[in-house]
Amino acid sequence: MGGKLGLDARTVARARRLAAAAGKPVVDLAKTHTTVAVERATLRLAGITGADPDGIPWVNRLVDAVAADVGLGHGVAVPVFDALLRDGHADLTLLAQKAAAGSVHFEVPNPGQQGRARRAATAAVRRGITRIDRRRRERDRLIARHGDPQQRPWIYLIVATGDIYEDIPQAQAAARAGADVIAVIRSTGQSLLDYVPEGATREGFAGTYATQENFRLMRAALDATSKEVGRYVRLTNYASGLCMPEIAALAGLERLDMMLNDSMYGILFRDINPIRTFVDQRFSRQIHARAGIIINTGEDNYLTTADAVDAAHTVTVSQLLNEYFATEAGLETWQLGLGHAFEINPDLPESFRLELAHALLARELFPGAPLKWMPPTRHMTGDVFRGNLLDGFFNLAGALTGQGILLVGMMTEAVVTPWLSDRDIALQNVRYVLRAAGNLHEDFTPGSFIQNRAATVLREAVALLERIVDDGLLDAIADGTFGIMRRPADRGRGLDGVARREDGYCNPAEEILEGGVR
Numbered sequence: 001m002g003g004k005l006g007l008d009a010r011t012v013a014r015a016r017r018l019a020a021a022a023g024k025p026v027v028d029l030a031k032t033h034t035t036v037a038v039e040r041a042t043l044r045l046a047g048i049t050g051a052d053p054d055g056i057p058w059v060n061r062l063v064d065a066v067a068a069d070v071g072l073g074h075g076v077a078v079p080v081f082d083a084l085l086r087d088g089h090a091d092l093t094l095l096a097q098k099a100a101a102g103s104v105h106f107e108v109p110n111p112g113q114q115g116r117a118r119r120a121a122t123a124a125v126r127r128g129i130t131r132i133d134r135r136r137r138e139r140d141r142l143i144a145r146h147g148d149p150q151q152r153p154w155i156y157l158i159v160a161t162g163d164i165y166e167d168i169p170q171a172q173a174a175a176r177a178g179a180d181v182i183a184v185i186r187s188t189g190q191s192l193l194d195y196v197p198e199g200a201t202r203e204g205f206a207g208t209y210a211t212q213e214n215f216r217l218m219r220a221a222l223d224a225t226s227k228e229v230g231r232y233v234r235l236t237n238y239a240s241g242l243c244m245p246e247i248a249a250l251a252g253l254e255r256l257d258m259m260l261n262d263s264m265y266g267i268l269f270r271d272i273n274p275i276r277t278f279v280d281q282r283f284s285r286q287i288h289a290r291a292g293i294i295i296n297t298g299e300d301n302y303l304t305t306a307d308a309v310d311a312a313h314t315v316t317v318s319q320l321l322n323e324y325f326a327t328e329a330g331l332e333t334w335q336l337g338l339g340h341a342f343e344i345n346p347d348l349p350e351s352f353r354l355e356l357a358h359a360l361l362a363r364e365l366f367p368g369a370p371l372k373w374m375p376p377t378r379h380m381t382g383d384v385f386r387g388n389l390l391d392g393f394f395n396l397a398g399a400l401t402g403q404g405i406l407l408v409g410m411m412t413e414a415v416v417t418p419w420l421s422d423r424d425i426a427l428q429n430v431r432y433v434l435r436a437a438g439n440l441h442e443d444f445t446p447g448s449f450i451q452n453r454a455a456t457v458l459r460e461a462v463a464l465l466e467r468i469v470d471d472g473l474l475d476a477i478a479d480g481t482f483g484i485m486r487r488p489a490d491r492g493r494g495l496d497g498v499a500r501r502e503d504g505y506c507n508p509a510e511e512i513l514e515g516g517v518r
Helices: 009-031 036-045 058-070 077-087 092-100 115-146 164-176 212-229 241-253 265-270 274-291 299-305 312-328 351-365 384-400 420-437 448-471 473-478 508-515
Strands: 033-035 154-158 181-183 234-238 258-260 294-296 339-341 372-374 405-407 498-500
Touching: 009 033, 009 274, 009 312, 009 448, 009 473, 033 036, 033 274, 036 058, 036 077, 036 115, 036 241, 036 274, 036 508, 058 077, 058 092, 077 092, 077 115, 115 212, 115 241, 115 274, 115 508, 154 420, 164 181, 164 212, 181 258, 212 234, 212 241, 234 241, 241 258, 241 265, 241 274, 265 274, 265 299, 274 312, 274 473, 274 498, 274 508, 299 312, 299 339, 312 339, 312 351, 312 448, 339 351, 351 384, 351 448, 372 384, 384 420, 448 473
Parallel strands: 154 181, 154 405, 181 234, 234 258, 258 294, 339 372, 372 405
Antiparallel strands: 033 498
């Protein structure tokens, strides 16, 4: 393969073939099932909005009513649009209101009588996807007008106070100070809500709720700042948890640029049912592909629960699986923000050289992907001086290995929610390293230690993939292979929201997305 590591091309090709062999049964499973979240996302694309007086979205009320009458196995599109046309309701929201009151009955028409409902559903969903297409073209125009950041990696910084109206000025200040990507992390526990809150929110905990209105407000604010600073500032949020497909749809509609979207994170760290997660992630990634959104995967989280040296090969395996699942769903290489992290115990001898080996292995395995490199968290303490030094070494590793997206580390990690001044110091650290050593990777030739370590991790990854192919990915997850979390396929949150597809299943959004028509 060439490169600084001299990776064996045959070993790399075998690793990818094994990842595809391990992932295909899961893709086949996703193609034969649907979930409440997939069906709700489809209706959101068809135009339903709003929530009842208790804050429960009308889309939840409508899907629940359809499921109670006819189940989910045929999809909700035909029963919903059949009722809409049959009873003459004005729109989907009014239909949902009447369904919640028990005054609408849903049924699945005979195949020969479905044509009108299918056509109406397809037309409505197409309007939503057309809006996503329009927002993608809008992004392209703004990037052409304002330009991209001059340097790589892009500097990625988290802002989340819980109050969207406080997030906005902090995000704008961060962009002016040098941040290229603003990530608004979600309120604690939102990934376990089986609905998406409605409207602007001001009461999040350790994060701000992901809602369509919050997306709209922040995107508009960063558009203004992009014009001011002369570069397009990207916006990130989280398409994960029980509402992964819906949040993906809302992100596309409001022109977000990146989304946290991992194939196994919800399974391992939120105990969401594996089948529910794999079905949801495939549909969400089809939307991301259409919207031109870069996904950020979550392999860094494995190293917060498992040892970063012993489990390094599980990160590589997950990256290969995420690559397979993403490309199968239609994402292009430039959209694959595969994750990894700087999490080796700094007291371990040669820790920095090991970190370089792992980071360079990811870079050379996925040369066209905008890898997302995560800062130290697990071994941060209350010593802010030590923390700032570790972040500096992290930034240096990112520069040496040519990472694509560099999440800014905070010296107050694990102490307090960062102040604006903390962010300024962290951004100074990044800017210094990138100015002083931003092109050092051009001159950097690893020694045998780094080459041997990378080769060892790759061999271990291939051996693990061979076992996964033999045993099955779902069994491997159940056995605690990733992040030492054991998650059986017949357990976990959200399993009751999964349904096997019946003959004649109809989902216009999937048909349009898989058709690739623009």
